[in-house]
Every structure is written in C-alpha cells, then in structure tokens.
Amino acid sequence: MNESEHFDVAVIGTGPAGQRAAIQAAKAGKRVIAIDRQRFVGGEAVQRGTIPSKTLREAVVHLTGVGQRAFYGRSYRVLSHITMADLTQRTAHVVQAEVEVVRDAFLRNDVEIAIGSAHFIDPHRLAINGEVSRRELSADRIILAVGSKPVRPSGVPFDDRQIADSDDILALGDIPKSLTVVGAGVVGCEYASVFAALGVPVTLIDGRTQLLEFVDSEISEALKFRMREDGITLRLGHNVASVELDSRGRVVAVLETGARVVSDTMMYAIGRQGATAALNREAADLAPDKRGRLAVNEHYQTECGAHLRGGRRHLRSGARSHRGGARQAGRPPRGRAGISPHFRAVADRHLHAAGDLASGED
C-alpha cells in the first residue's frame, strides 16, 4: 500500500467520541484520519441526535409561545400556523453551524477527513466507499467511534414516514395530526413533549410502569403529571403486540391487552444498538453481541487488539467493557442516552474514548 495511505490512527465516526479521539491523537503528534459515512462531519449528535432535537425543542418553545402562556393565556401563540418547515429551517441553520465548528476543529488540528463508509479488509486495513470513489488505507491504531442507531423491532412495517423511528422523525414533511410514541425513555419523552406542545394529540406507550426509571420517583411522577397536563395520553405498563395500517391508512398499535391505539403517525424510540454492522467485523475478528456492541478490556481495546503483538490495537469508542472498565475509569454508568460522550486520554499511547451508549435504554 502507498505510504501516504498509512496513518498512525484512523478514527471511524466523527461524532463527539470520534472528534475527541482524533483531535487528542493529533495533539499527541500522530498522523490521523477521521472517517464518516455521512456527507457532513459531526456524527449523529449533530445530524439527528442532541443538536437537532434540542433545536427543534427551542423552535417549538419559541414559536408556540408555550413559555409565555402564564402571562398571555393558554391560547397565546407567536405563530398561529406552525409547519414542519418552520421548525426544520431553524434546525438546519444550527446543524450547519455545528458542522462548521467540528470541521474547523479537525482542520486546525491537521486531522484529515474522509467521507465514506469504512469497513475492515483485515485488522489493520480499511476500505472507504465514498459516493464516487473507493479508497484503502492502513493504520497502527483504529478507533471505532461509530455510535448507535435506533432499534427497529422485526414485524413493524417501518416506512420512515408514517411509521418511523427517532432518526426519521426530523425528516417528516408535515406535523402529524396525531402521534403514537412507543418507548418512554428520554428520546420518547422528549419528542412526545415537543409534539404535544405543538397541539398534536400524543399517546406515549411503554411496557414499564414508571417513566425514566433512572430518575427519582418524585421527578418521574412530576413528569407524568406535567405530561398529562399537556394532553399526552400515557399508556404505561402496556406492550405493543403488533402494528398495522387500517383501511383509512391510519397506524394502529395493537396492545397485548387487545386495545388498539390509532394515530396518523407512529414513532419508535425503544433504545439504540451499536452501529457496527457495516464494519465487516469478521475481517477484524470482532464479534458483537446481539445489540451490535463489542466487548473491550479495561483499556477499551477489543479482543482483537488485545491479542495482537507489536503495539497495533483497535480501540473501541462506546463499547461495553467486560471487566468493569467503565467504573475503573470513573465514568458514569453506561446505558442512558442523554449522558454526554466524553473522552479520556490515559497512560502511554492508549487512547480511550467513551462514546455512545448503545444500550437498551434511550
């Protein structure tokens, strides 16, 4: 392979975890390349997660005037007819600005950016399939910062529009006439509240009886109260048995009790799984669990890396540590989206990046 295509460190994924890993490696004097299959850098955090969801929320709070109604009355609105375009316009603006911030940080630190989907050819070589070209490179260390994607249960006829997951919801053309949200984790609760604030009748379904089990029960109860005040119908302690379209083209969630919840649009937010499927994992001897997660040791190295000689390693960002490495590293417990990815650079030349949580929880 051409020497110019050899790097000290290759980072797959340019979300918060990949950014920190790549930039820290560059600051340590390494030749670094950061790869992402999305057209713009920033990862899901910038494209579909943290940034757009929070911007959508801000746009809704502003345009509905919901924060001012105590002064002006329940019918107060800044804009009387809000469209999805009104909301996404603001989101697109903020996302674009964030992409520039991330890109600039890479460039200032001499991190090369490659756009395309990366997969292993062997444990130290990657192929990157771009829109128009394919490129191969090798690296001493490969950092997997590939993040996660929403879990889609089999049997649910997703069409990315009427039956969508939390990644699709920002791309809806119109504000739904009514919405069923399946999954009352942080993502489900967040979008349920946002659409309810727009006046959309929302039903929130979850098999668990408590909202956000990881917070104090008083907070959870307060949230329930507030959601009901906002017109959200809570169906807690109920599991969805099947999903179908009725003769009028509406989405029907059939609960295990036989009850039917009918709405215009449905969004699934039942957790996320590691986005490792496209990596051609076998070529690097990586065996994921059933949620796409890769086991790592206390240095966040995959088994493949740990067994290699000569100092070449794979470092997994956002992986499961099977020796309790998370606790040793003083990180907050995994398993909850909404906890910011963070980065630790520790001894010698090992780079540790703790990124997306890829757990059963939102």
Ligand SMILES: Cc1cc2nc3c(=O)[nH]c(=O)nc-3n(C[C@H](O)[C@H](O)[C@H](O)COP(=O)(O)OP(=O)(O)OC[C@H]3O[C@@H](n4cnc5c(N)ncnc54)[C@H](O)[C@@H]3O)c2cc1C
């Ligand atoms: C709706 C929503 C709201 C959220 N709100 C918050 C919040 O308020 N606060 C908070 O802290 N967190 C929030 N999160 C979680 C946060 O977005 C994630 O924790 C964060 O994005 C994880 O960062 P990451 O770098 O691990 O991965 P990501 O941001 O997912 O980035 C991974 C990148 O890797 C790329 N990639 C994957 N596979 C390949 C491949 N084979 N080749 C090339 N590129 C690849 C992906 O395209 C992606 O761009 C939210 C998430 C969602 C879904």
